Amino acid sequence: MSGQWFLFSVDLLALFGIYLALNLSLRLQLGYTGIANFGLVLAFTGGAYVGGWLPIRLGMWLVEVDPSLADDMIWNNVIIASQVDLSLHGSPGTAMTILLITLLAAGAAGALLGLQSGYPAVRLGGDYLAISLLAFGEVLAIIGNNYDPVVGGPLGVRIPDVWAWAGDWRFMAASLANCALALGVWLYLDSIEKSPMGRMLRAIRDNPDAASSLGKNVARVRLNVMVTGGIICGLAGAMYTLYTTGVAPSALSRFDWTFLPWVMVVFGGSGSNVGVLIGTFTFILVQKLIISYKFALSFLPFDPVWLQFLLMGLVLILVLNFRPSGLVTEKASYALSRREMAKAAGKESL
Amino acid sequence: MNNLLKIENLNAGYGGIHVLFDVNLDCTRGEAVAIVGPNGSGKTTLLNSIFRLADIFSGSVILDGTEMQKEKSHKVTGRGVGYLRQEGNVFPGLTVEENLKMGAFNLPKGEVGERMEEVLSLVKPVVPFLRRTAGTLSGGEREMVALAVSLMCRPKLLLLDEPTSGLSPIASAQIAELIKNLKDKTRLSMLIIEQNLKILFDVVDKCYLLVSGRIIFSGGPGELQCDKELMRTYLGLA
């Protein structure tokens, strides 16, 4: 029983880390800069495809594998992956090298995808931008599902386990790594909050024309934010793939990786890190609980998974009706502490 | 009670922004009332609040004995109020004739044609453009159409928000002439916002001076004109 709970918590933690990173990226784009990115799934998928494509090739190159298998990487991918796994078991150094290179590549892919979806963001605004990004988000899914060489078509591929060296603690290590990614993003966003950058982003969000008249290059800042957001999504996508040791394009859906983050962020409040954290945790927990108690609900004449959709939709409607800015609302903050500001202004206190 | 419109202690604004503070105003039948004041003092908000296009926080707007603050926006026209808005006062993609028909939306279908003839006899300059698309008209022509459209609903009370703003002196004079004509020929009450005071001084029976959301003067136009201090300070007439 305790073992079951342990696995439950570890998996919860892993998903939580991934989603928190993704949601904070949305907060950077939506909450700070006012870009309604309905194509989060794009950069996430980009990162996931890199995670599905690169590690197995790196693995083949770094460790001893039967070279004849390379003739058909997709057909033989399970055999190759398990052979690489065996070697990685004993060599954390190699595994971590693969991890790092993969993350670098995934970040680069995310940046590229962010850059190209940033192009319409500069010219369009409001709901047209949202629809345009939504359409962008579909593009990689269509390619991945239909073009086998990327990650093996709809059914996907298995990839080597870079956490294999941790043995029994493998899931724990991977979950903690996911959370470390989320923590990094959190700290980064927090430092934006407590710097002139956060102020400028909000100014651009609230009134782009006025910000531009005060010398802010609105188009470039928006593009930079899209690229940064893309990097974060790309990293999250790769980490997720490495955690699940597999990637299937059909599982990288608009629902899971665009709409769900939006629900979490709108619920918690896009103006605050804590809000995003609360939103993320609540929905991940509910999702996990529904999946775990699926069998207890087997008397229902339908798949209990749908309850999750129902619940999310209802909660979102309620939040939008009664608290449109989310559970935790934005607070005006300053780059300097009040004491520092008082000192700068030559006053006793503020 | 000869009062057509009575506004009492009106506090209004938009969402969290408070624009009007304790405004009192009345308008009797057949009277033309001017609301003057500098930009941003809340004149348009006052007219909007009659149509519930602005939020009423407290106070009341009574038209002909009915409390309008409980009425839905689209029902106000039916009570006999025509509104010529400052901007967006015609449907640019519709023809002038369609605009006029739309103006009579609250009338029974059979009366539309009859009313259109009445209105066209009051606003004759519109007749030549009936078939044209409103968006292709010049500023002055469009303003005239908008005036005709606001008359289509058989109003008892006509609200005019800067009917001459942005028009050439000739077009302004033409509009002013039409307004004067309307007042003479019909027993229509009017509430007019105008910056170009001179044009309307001989039409208006009463003036209210609105500054920063408060009425600071009310009286005849002559009185306001005599009060050089008020004229200088708030209207920018040097």
Add this chain to the structure above:
Amino acid sequence: MHGAMLEVRDVKKSFGGLKAVDGVSISLPRGRITLLIGPNGSGKTTLVNSITGFLRPDSGHVYLEDKEITHWPMHRICKEGMVRSFQLPAPFGGLSVLGNLLVACESACGESLLKCPLKALWKTTEKDNVREAFAMAEAMELTPYWDAVMSETSTGHIKLAEIGRALLAGAKLVILDEPICGVDPVMADEVFSFLIRLRDEQGLTFLVIEHRLDIALKYADYVYVMNQGKLIAQGSVEEVLNDSQVKEVYLGS
């Protein structure tokens, strides 16, 4: 050009068939307060929008200190030394009054996604900015409200904060579009006195669009009058007020 701060030559801008600005040329000498007046819809704001890069003029040229800035984007024009305010309130609603003022201050390192986590890079600049912003709040009599969120502030205070914002952006030429609209008369006089002080002490140049002539005329060095997209008069306050054409169109007499 002869070293004028801003030289505008034959600028035209039309919307559809409407010629909003129809060949206007103006010249702003350094260290002067120039007033631009005219009835509603005469094209003043469109002229300012075409000068400051908010709109693209159809034709004509704009020179800032002898450098051609026609068709430059707004942020680049600001960096070059010309900043403008907007007629309708344009607050950064989610920021406080002080935050609004601070946005205008230059903070190169603090406003980069890469460098902003390193506080040491921007801390000193930020302290200077805070000092300047508080001084500006003081001048605009906004000190009691410095921490209030802009979206919940009254229109008058928003206008004042926006003037302060424009002044803080470090410009040599400041264009104010109806700066005292919605501001009470006493405060409005103080705003203009402050502009005079900035003109005298720092040599700033101002172009002010204003409706409330009673207040604005007292402080103007030079006046341009527009009607129907064209300049109809220019000169000193007396000259303009005695111009028959001005009386005709502006005062309606």
Add this chain to the structure above:
Amino acid sequence: MASFIDALTYSALLGLMGFGLTLIRRTTGVWNVAHGEVVTIGSYVALTATSFLAHSPYFYLPLAFLVCAGVSGIIFLAGVEPIRAKGASSILLLVVTIAISLIMIAVINIYADYLQNVFHLSSKNFLFARFDFTLLGQMGILWAAWAALAALTISYYLVLQHTRLGLALRALAEQPTLAVVMGANVKSLSLLSWCLAGGAAGLAGCLFPMRFQCHPGVGTSMIATMFAVSIFGGIEKMYGPLLAGLVLGFAQIYGIDLLSSWVGPGVIPFKDLIPMIVLLLTLQFLPEGLSGFVGRRRG
């Protein structure tokens, strides 16, 4: 030839789906993401009725129209209008329709599971081609789909041009506030257009399984294509979706066939990319859409 007929049928169905999106956006300024699920409901109305009451699905077109009009109306009244009345931004309204779409996905799937588990219907994958008739040597669906689309577009056009209601709808799309000032009840007009849009989606949903495989996610998976039809067609004119449906339908089915005969069969799986590319290009270079472009050239 088969693919030509397929393309023609598919075009009409796309047009029907896009019609509703365009109508809703035009009159109320909302991009309705839940429109895809309304289409799916149309298919399930057809499935349920043909399974339990027999007859051909064509027989239930009016029923699908009514049910979907009702569903769409409820979406507007219960979901969108309360939040719109509070002055929500267009983005927030988009999020609202996403929330509604989540709820509807759940309901549709629960219903499909229920049909399968309790009544042992194959509700997760169905096709009604066996019910179809032939007319002039072609499948009935071709005629039915085009008849529905043409009837809808023409009658809507007639209503717009020749009735008071139509005048009000056009006025509402141009200047909502002014329409209110003139006494038009914006709420009921908006409700009407949502119902009509839902009805059109219901027709499309009811006809879709006559020719194409249907499953609980059919509308959801097509929503991006529907957006492409609506935006590419242009929201200013109601014949936009018809035009765009034709172009996109042919590009997706007939065009890709042609392309594959030149560059090889490798391109066929990517036919779903076409609407996305068209959508993105439209937004970048032809923001007023096909009908707006045609209108501009003429006028």
